[in-house]
Amino acid sequence: MALTLRLPRADGGTEAWKMRGAASFAPQPGTPVFDRIAYSAAHVVSDPRAATDPWLSAALDWDATIAYRQRLWALGLGVAEAMDTAQRGMGLDWPTSLELIRRSLDAAKDVPGALVASGCGTDHLAVDAATTVDDVIRAYEEQMEAIERLGGKLIVMASRALARVAAGPADYSRVYDRILMQSKQPVILHWLGDVFDPALSGYWGSNDVDTAMETTLGVIAANPGKVDGIKISLLDKSKEIAMRRRLPEGVRMYTGDDFDYAELIAGDGAGTAKNHGHSDALLGIFDAIAPAASAALAALANGDRARFDAILAPTVPLSRHIFQAPTRFYKTGIVFLAWLNGHQSHFTMVGGQQSARSMLHFAEAFRLADAAGLLGDPALAAGRMKQLLAVHGFDA
Numbered sequence: 378m379a380l381t382l383r384l385p386r387a388d389g390g391t392e393a394w395k396m397r398g399a400a401s402f403a404p405q406p407g408t409p410v411f412d413r414i415a416y417s418a419a420h421v422v423s424d425p426r427a428a429t430d431p432w433l434s435a436a437l438d439w440d441a442t443i444a445y446r447q448r449l450w451a452l453g454l455g456v457a458e459a460m461d462t463a464q465r466g467m468g469l470d471w472p473t474s475l476e477l478i479r480r481s482l483d484a485a486k487d488v489p490g491a492l493v494a495s496g497c498g499t500d501h502l503a504v505d506a507a508t509t510v511d512d513v514i515r516a517y518e519e520q521m522e523a524i525e526r527l528g529g530k531l532i533v534m535a536s537r538a539l540a541r542v543a544a545g546p547a548d549y550s551r552v553y554d555r556i557l558m559q560s561k562q563p564v565i566l567h568w569l570g571d572v573f574d575p576a577l578s579g580y581w582g583s584n585d586v587d588t589a590m591e592t593t594l595g596v597i598a599a600n601p602g603k604v605d606g607i608k609i610s611l612l613d614k615s616k617e618i619a620m621r622r623r624l625p626e627g628v629r630m631y632t633g634d635d636f637d638y639a640e641l642i643a644g645d646g647a648g649t650a651k652n653h654g655h656s657d658a659l660l661g662i663f664d665a666i667a668p669a670a671s672a673a674l675a676a677l678a679n680g681d682r683a684r685f686d687a688i689l690a691p692t693v694p695l696s697r698h699i700f701q702a703p704t705r706f707y708k709t710g711i712v713f714l715a716w717l718n719g720h721q722s723h724f725t726m727v728g729g730q731q732s733a734r735s736m737l738h739f740a741e742a743f744r745l746a747d748a749a750g751l752l753g754d755p756a757l758a759a760g761r762m763k764q765l766l767a768v769h770g771f772d773a
Contacts, residue, residue, distance in 0.1 A: 380759045384740040385771055394743075396759060400750020402672035402688065408490065409453035409671050412678040413642060413655070414629065416455040416494060417663035417670070418462035419446055420711050421469060421477065425725040435464075435473045435727045442477070443484050445720055452671035454663060455492025456481060457532060461573065462661040464708055466537070468728030471501035475523055482527050494565055494659075495524050498534035507538035510548045517556050531564040532608070532659075537576040546582030546592040553596045563605035565631060565659070568593060570611040572704045586616055594623055601625070608633045608659040612704070614641055622653055632656035635700040635707070639689040642674075643682065661707060662696040665714045666751060695745035698738075706733040710742050714751070717743070717758040724765065736769050 379398070383391040422445065427436030446456050458481045459465050459474040469477075478495045485491040499507070499516035507513050513536055524531060533556060543549055557564065568589075571578040581589035597604050606629030609617055614637040621630035630653075632641040644655025663670045669688050676684035699710035709730055716724040724731050743752075743762050752758040766772075 380755050382759050382763055382766075383772065384743065384762075385737055385766070386740075387737055391771070394747075396747050396752070396755045397750065398755050399753045400669070402668045402750075408451065409675040410678055411453055411674040413674055414455065414492070414631070414657040415453070415642075415663065415670065415674055416457040416492065416631070416659040417449050417667060418457040418460040418659065418661045419449060420664055420708060420715060421463045421727065422715075422721045423725050423727045425723050431725075431727070431729045435469050437473065437477070437727075438721070439480060441721050443480055445715070446481055446484060447488065448720070449664075449667055450485065450488045450491040452667050453674070454667060454671060455494065456485070457494055457496070457659050458482075458529075459496040460532065460534070460567075460661075461569070461705075462664060462708060462711060464727045464730065465496055465534070466498065466500040466574075467705070467708070468726075468730065471520065474500075475520075478524060478529055479527055482529055493530065494532045495529040496534045496567075497521050497524055497531045497564075499536040499538045500534075502538050505541075507542055510539070510542060510552060513539045513542060514552055514555050517552065518559070521556060521559065525561050530562055530605075531560060532567055533564050534567050535569040535574075535577050535580055537574070540577050540580055543582060546588075549580075549582050549592055550596055550599070554599060557596070557600040557603040560603055563603055565605050566593070566597070566607040567633075568607060568609040568611070569633075570609075572612055572702070573610055574705060586611065586613070590616070590620055594620070597628060598625060604628050606631050606657065610634065612636050612700070617641060617656065618645070621656060624653060626653075630656045631659035633659055633661075635660060635662045635696045636693070638662065638696070639673075639686065639693055643677065643685060661711060662692070662699065665699065665711050665746075666692045666695070666749070668753070669749065669751060691749035692751070695742065695749055695751070698741055698745055706730070709733045710738070713739055713742060714746055717746070717761050718751075718753050719757050724761075736766070736771065739765065 380396045422438040422441040424436040424438040581592045608631035610633030641656040646654045673688040
């Protein structure tokens with residue numbers, strides 16, 4: 378018998394929601410094989426038992442945090458570590474981020490073929506501590522050296538400090554040329570749009586995306602062999618497609634578009650250089666839809682585009698809901714679904730950000746996750762949703 382619970386509606390009433398049950402994504406024996414590189418930007422599990430002030434310092438449940446990464450690797454997904462999905466710069470400080478990177482890299486050694494790329498930024502700088510471009514360069518170099526000492530591959534994250542002090546495109550080129558010149562292995566660049574972080578408005582020296590793109594492409598062209606790829610998170614598929622067609626051969630486009638990822642990963646077949654007809658992936662939503670993403674990517678690698686579409690299409694409405702404005706609060710939806718699916722024992726977050734979305738938002742996320750077959754244990758998910766509703770004064 379299908380489970381039913383009452384969920385709140387926007388008009389102030391409630392409705393009976395009959396759950397459809399979990400989908401069977403039929404995982405392959407062993408680790409799935411893809412013809413795309415796919416990273417999931419992974420969340421962290423906070424430790425609500427720690428004697429700390431959640432708004433001021435981060436305490437993590439290390440066992441649960443690393444166990445989640447092991448789950449992603451088992452599904453064939455890489456881990457983009459210590460990124461904004463992990464609340465980097467939004468509650469997760471640099472010392473804790475570096476410890477997270479160390480533990481993740483160490484755990485990956487036990488998993489053949491496990492991919493890890495780690496966020497390198499300038500977020501250890503105090504607000505307004507950087508007043509010159511040289512200050513930003515030194516900050517990047519400090520994190521770069523620490524991550525590379527651990528054997529880590531870099532994701533060069535967008536810098537709030539650079540956005541604040543740069544006078545124009547030339548300053549961006551100077552900073553990135555300096556970092557790329559020193560990197561021990563090819564890096565992934567990250568262009569995070571201001572929909573994710575308003576402090577990054579005008580990144581690459583212009584508020585005009587096409588002008589900013591020229592600067593970015595110039596940096597990549599000036600540093601051959603130093604850039605593995607670029608992740609752009611602009612939530613504008615036309616800009617991503619335009620840019621990927623202009624990337625040098627061997628440089629990948631990692632989609633960060635949590636609205637249109639299915640279409641962008643599948644590709645359009647255009648382009649003359651290898652991989653320029655599709656995007657690879659580095660996505661926050663892959664944390665929440667990992668089993669579906671894995672099954673879909675395996676189907677695509679086997680030439681079954683219809684199954685790829687059938688699996689991922691129902692996940693897109695959920696992703697668009699989780700990443701709706703204010704987009705920077707999407708992490709709350711990611712952790713909510715991890716809790717519903719039993720990957721952590723509580724729904725608390727670094728910085729108390731479990732409170733960043735409304736109960737109406739959670740109710741709709743529950744509906745959409747259920748519709749996509751992403752609630753692996755419907756009874757557990759329904760029970761936990763009822764608990765959350767009860768705490769907030771709803772009768773489920």
